[in-house]
Amino acid sequence: MNCRVLLAQIEPTLGNLSANLEMHLAAIADARARGVQMVLFPELSLSGYFLRDQVAEAALPAGHAILSQLCERSRDVSIGAGFVERGEDGRLYNSYGFFEDGRLLEVHRKVHLVTYGMFDDARDFAPGDRFRCVQSRHGRFGVLICEDMWHVSAAYLHFISNVDALLVPSASPGRGVTQTEEPGLHSVRTWNRMQEALALLFQSWIVYVNRVGSEDGMIFSGGSRVVDPFGRVAAELALLDPGVVETTLSADATRRARVMTPLRRDEKPWLVQRELTRILGQLEE
Amino acid sequence: MNRLDIQCELVEQLLVRFLRSEAGKFGFLRAVVGVSGGVDSAVTAALCARAYGPDNVLGVRLPYKTSSPASEADALAVVQQLGIRTRRIEISAMADGYLAPNEVADRIRRGNVMARARMIVLYDLSAEWRALVIGTSNKTEILLGYSTQFGDAACALNPLGDLYKHQIFQLARHLGLPASVIEKTPTADLFEGQTDEGELGFTYAQADALFERMIDQRCGEEQLVAEGFEREFVRRIAARVALNQYKRLPPVIAKLSERTVNHDFRYLRSWGH
Structure with missing residues (x-):
């Protein structure tokens, strides 16, 4: 895997799918012009985030014209984009589609819906029930939508599945402006620490794509970043403003990190499975 | 260092983007702000000037006949320093048109009428100016309910509503606002000799310190008392x-x-x- 990726830190309009599609097509055209292999958008990039009752109105069933357009554009550049999915079961999911070679290759449905603080995901969405990898022509990827990344078990499953990179689309508002030892938004600092920790622990590239803009005063912080398998920042975008940045997810960096510190080799997933079974069994009693 | 201290440059960046984004999405690129001479409206006007450009901000001075000349002088200093557009509209005749024949003597009622008269003017000018009314209420005041409903609390967007009074003062210094505005005793100037802290019965510093622990950090009464807050004060504010x-x-x-x-x-x- 040597994948040239473009992060599109956009400002979607709430519930205006056609305007958002245009924004996507423009960034995809930019990605093609740059000759990158993959362009990634934030969480719910096609719909906007705090949809509430707009969730049902913004939902796209399989084969919807908007999804078909992204399929069509994915023949020479792979695309990751967020949308409200109307599942075949009629339920609505906060989903992230990975489009490649003219088709919707994989959909990840957000598992860990965030329903605390300023968020109310679980009121509006059904949770996903699996973590499956995307086997792209450019590498093996695990998608974690925003809050999914806060659960180390999700990243662990992708680690065990031998992913090359964790793709983390997000719609994270910036909060916390008081003075502390480290400057910056408190929420951004937390995200950055987690990305660096997961990259180190799971020796994967972390591609975090956040959005910008304000939805009723919830000010999305941007600050999209790529962290390498050593936990070092390889690329990043400014806070608060739209922008794009490209970088290469190199297979060699991953290989070297895993040789120097062979965490995956020494990991004991069967032990984890056995102990989890034991602990959960005891908890049930 | 006070645990309430904010990163002023960061807050300015956030609020300027907030003002642009939330007004711009509805096609508004201009703001109307009531400028009283106090620190809250001065900070709001300064942020609007940065967000929309000074020519697109109308700072309206709205004195009543009993308003203190010092407040008026400060309001003028603010609009002049920021280079924003300004208008002076005295609300005496408007407010007295109701207050006098109906013999409204109660200070609270009179103050509320003045605040609502100002609201009427600001909203009318927002229509004339094709602008949004930008509010000036801060978090301390919102939590205390120290405002007039449909009066000074009325606005389309409120940039300061998640900042405590202490943080407003900090931002005012960061924005380089006139010293007289920052250093004077806060007052709603609704009657002679009125001060916010005199009327409330405690200081903003006391309220801010309590709110940070009670609201932001979700401490309960026992924890607050253990940290040194007087139980009576905690109960009074919570109520x-x-x-x-x-x-x-x-x-x-x-x-x-x-x-x-x-x-x-x-x-x-x-x-x-």
């Missing part, structure tokens, strides 16, 4: 916060149908924008 919840919410609608506006008809104001 005041609860009592004034009505000022923070839209009117209560009787739920009769299968779908009620603002209850299970849930859309952001940014709906489609």
Whole structure:
């Protein structure tokens, strides 16, 4: 895997799918012009985030014209984009589609819906029930939508599945402006620490794509970043403003990190499975 | 260092983007702000000037006949320093048109009428100017309910509502606002000799320190008392916060149908924008 990726830190309009599609097509055209292999958008990039009752109105069933357009554009550049999915079961999911070679290759449905603080995901969405990898022509990827990344078990499953990179689309508002030892938004600092920790622990590239803009005063912080398998920042975008940045997810960096510190080799997933079974069994009693 | 201290440059960046984004999405690029000579409206006007450009901000001075000349002088200093557009509209005749024949003597009622007269002018000018009314209420005041409903609390956007008074002063210094505005004793200037802290019965510093622990850090009464806050003060403030919840919410609608506006008809104001 040597994948040239473009992060599109956009400002979607709430519930205006056609305007958002245009924004996507423009960034995809930019990605093609740059000759990158993959362009990634934030969480719910096609719909906007705090949809509430707009969730049902913004939902796209399989084969919807908007999804078909992204399929069509994915023949020479792979695309990751967020949308409200109307599942075949009629339920609505906060989903992230990975489009490649003219088709919707994989959909990840957000598992860990965030329903605390300023968020109310679980009121509006059904949770996903699996973590499956995307086997792209450019590498093996695990998608974690925003809050999914806060659960180390999700990243662990992708680690065990031998992913090359964790793709983390997000719609994270910036909060916390008081003075502390480290400057910056408190929420951004937390995200950055987690990305660096997961990259180190799971020796994967972390591609975090956040959005910008304000939805009723919830000010999305941007600050999209790529962290390498050593936990070092390889690329990043400014806070608060739209922008794009490209970088290469190199297979060699991953290989070297895993040789120097062979965490995956020494990991004991069967032990984890056995102990989890034991602990959960005891908890049930 | 005070635990309430903010990163002023960061807050300025956030609020300027907030003002641009939330007004711009509705096609507004201009602001109307009532400028009283106090620190809150000075900070709001300064942020608007940065967000929209000084020529696109109308700072309206709205004195009543008993308003202190010092407040007026400070208001003028603010608009002049920021280079924003300004207008002086005295509300005496407007307010007295109601107050005098109806013999309204109660200070609170008179103050509320003045605050609502100012609101009428600001909203009318916002129509004339094709601008949004930008509010000036801070978090301390919102929590205490220390404002007039449909008066000074009325606005389209409020950039300061999540900042405590201490943080407003910090921002005012960062924005380089006139010293007289920052250093003077806060007053609503609704009657002679009025000061906020005199009327409230405690200082903003006391309220801010308590709120940071009570509201932001979710400490309960026992924890607050253990940290040194007087139990009586904690109870008095907590009661005041609860009592004034009505000022923070839209009117209560009787739920009769299968779908009620603002209850299970849930859309952001940014709906489609």
